[in-house]
Amino acid sequence: MAIRLKLGSYETVRNDPVGRTHIGYFPRMTEQEAWEAGRAMWKMNADKARRQRFALIVGEGIVRAVGEITDLAEHDIGIGRRIELRGQVLPEGHPVRGAYLGQTDPVANGSQNPVGYCELSEELPFLHRPCACGCGKEGDRDFLSGHDVRAIQARVREHFAGSPLKFVQWVDQTLAATPAARQPTR
Ligand SMILES: [Zn+2]
CATH class of the missing domain: 3.10.590 (ph1033 like fold)
Known part of the structure; x- marks a missing residue:
């Protein structure tokens, strides 16, 4: 409002x-x-x-x-x-x-x-909303500064044994296997 x-x-x-x-x-x-x-x-x-x-x-x-x-x-x-x-x-x-x-x-x-x-x-x-990383803070963007990287790193750590390579390969394979999941790109 x-x-x-x-x-x-x-x-x-x-x-x-x-x-x-x-x-x-x-x-x-x-x-x-x-x-x-x-x-x-x-x-x-x-x-x-x-x-x-x-x-x-x-x-x-x-x-x-x-x-x-x-x-x-x-x-x-x-x-x-x-x-x-x-x-x-x-x-x-x-x-x-x-x-x-x-x-x-x-x-x-x-x-x-x-x-x-x-x-x-x-x-x-422009309204303040919870940061999407889950830190509990609020901002006027999807993520507070640097928290997007933090959110991605947390997932790499948790699901890909800390390997960015495995994460990237998983994204590529998942998108290749399920065309419907592919997001439109500019
Ligand atoms: Zn955050």
Whole structure:
């Protein structure tokens, strides 16, 4: 899922915990301005927010910025805790930015709550998932760095007496014997 945050009307602010002098939407704001206006001081569930990787900043019904969340901070403002998202605007060419920037708000739930959540099919390749080597850690690739080699080596050790040659021969023989198992190659 991703977070959708709706900008309110433009207003100047003082003593903003993240140092802004104004918040809210104004016409022709840049992506960076929309992200700064929209990334902070939300009343939202920190644990749920922490699980999201992308945030859509919406102004007047249109997505004005798509940000990647790298960290999150909580601020006690006296009347409760507010969440600040940290991260950066997605660069040009990023598929999640390409799919949503300038489009209408994908969260159409009729709620007045500026904080909403939505599933984005484009974000799936970027979401954190368990490393396929079985180490129990998570990353945004099939394997953490180097763990693909580790996973293959473990199988060579376990099933081929530590011999890469036997492993390669087995792959070749298996594919030759069962054409259906052959994967299409580029
Ligand atoms: Zn791993």
